[in-house]
Amino acid sequence: MTPWRVTAVGLPDGRPVEGGIDRHGRWTDTPPADAEPLPGRFVLAGLVDAHCHLSIADGPRPLPLPEARQNLRAAQQAGITLVRDMGSPGAITLQMPLAMEGAGLLPAGRFLAPPGGYFPELYEPVTADDLVQAARDQIAAGARWVKLIGDFPVLDQGVRRPDLVAPTYAIDDVRRLVEAVHAAGGRVAAHTTTAWAADLVAAGVDSIEHGDALTGDALRALAARGGAWTPTLCAVLAPAPADDPARRRRLAERRERLVHLLDEAVRHRVTVLAGTDVVGNLPREVRLLTELGLPPRSALAAASSDARRYLLTGDAAGDFTPGRPANLVTYHDDPRDDPDVLGRPAATFAAGRRLH
Ligand SMILES: [Zn+2]
Structure with missing residues (x-):
């Protein structure tokens, strides 16, 4: 599986999120060097x-x-x-x-x-x-x-x-x-x-x-x-x-x-x-x-x-826990400004699989 790099504004609180998804679909704080950037400037752990x-x-x-x-x-x-x-x-x-x-x-x-x-x-x-x-x-x-x-x-x-x-x-x-x-x-x-x-x-x-x-x-x-x-x-x-x-x-x-x-x-x-x-x-x-x-x-x-x-x-209750199958969704715009953005994800991972 393609590894992905995530550099985005974390939602809902706005803290920066730096990390990615490894070859096995798990969240990691240190994505491999060949990881591709995942689209979207805002990220939510699902x-x-x-x-x-x-x-x-x-x-x-x-x-x-x-x-x-x-x-x-x-x-x-x-x-x-x-x-x-x-x-x-x-x-x-x-x-x-x-x-x-x-x-x-x-x-x-x-x-x-x-x-x-x-x-x-x-x-x-x-x-x-x-x-x-x-x-x-x-x-x-x-x-x-x-x-x-x-x-x-x-x-x-x-x-x-x-x-x-x-x-x-x-x-x-x-x-x-x-x-x-x-x-x-x-x-x-x-x-x-x-x-x-x-x-x-x-x-x-x-x-x-x-x-x-x-x-x-x-x-x-x-x-x-x-x-x-x-x-x-x-x-x-x-x-x-x-x-x-x-x-x-x-x-x-x-x-x-x-x-x-x-x-x-x-x-x-x-x-x-x-x-x-x-x-x-x-x-x-x-x-x-x-x-x-x-x-x-x-x-x-x-x-x-x-x-x-x-x-x-x-662990399941937390957001972006290293080693856990990635659950996340990214957006190009900030859904706190406009909730309709939630209907237009840029990328989606559920249980470590990219779905969108
Ligand atoms: Zn009901």
Whole structure:
């Protein structure tokens, strides 16, 4: 393999990065003399999508394994070298061989939600009695996270009520779930869009997904345990139709609340994670994080170094560690000035292979 030399501005903090990639695709501080310069003036040790669904298309509609694998390859080509898959119909992302995909996939397996508690096309219901065993099964099958649907719009005579969102499981069941998952070495991510978020945090969940009805107190409690929040802004701020003034007003209010919550998250030092969910993409998510008040450097860290440190451990959590398979993406321009730059990589390496 061609060795490469990298001399660039390191992102997100702007420190100079001098090094390269050796013949075996590993990062080195001293590239060989015949190494060629890698294009791009800015370098990031890979983007991180902390909330996506490789096996779900908009609709939502489940995708078969070959398409899920294609989605992962497309993400890697775009410079995303770590993906936390936040739920997969039939747990099919647990069938993606992690060794082959590089270190870049953290799958959660199936969705944990009771009958009537989630999109019917995406899951097999799990009763409260079966909750702990279902979570243990996911971890035994390779899940590093489990995905709890904490609250969801209720079914009213067969019709979903977006205006009426209720908790799915009793809080004691959630507490038992968290204890069992932690004992098995996993972590719990909880989907929530109501004030129930505070109860889920109190019950010990590790990351809050969506969370647009979090409170300052809940964020403080989450921070005290080193927890994280993935606001998935592309999803929760998806545009409302022009002819629906009530929805547009609710959207504007949610946006205001999120500005306030992001400010609280920064003050309490909650790890904020960028996640695209089913409808978003990382350049847009990073742009929304900055529009809602995060400094550009922090918004980019939410989609890279901060997320890596939260999701991984040991050497894998660091950026540009000598001897490790190279994960990086370079850009001709500075994505802190314009997040759209993240959609135009100059070069991409995932798990030591050049993909772009
Ligand atoms: Zn999701």
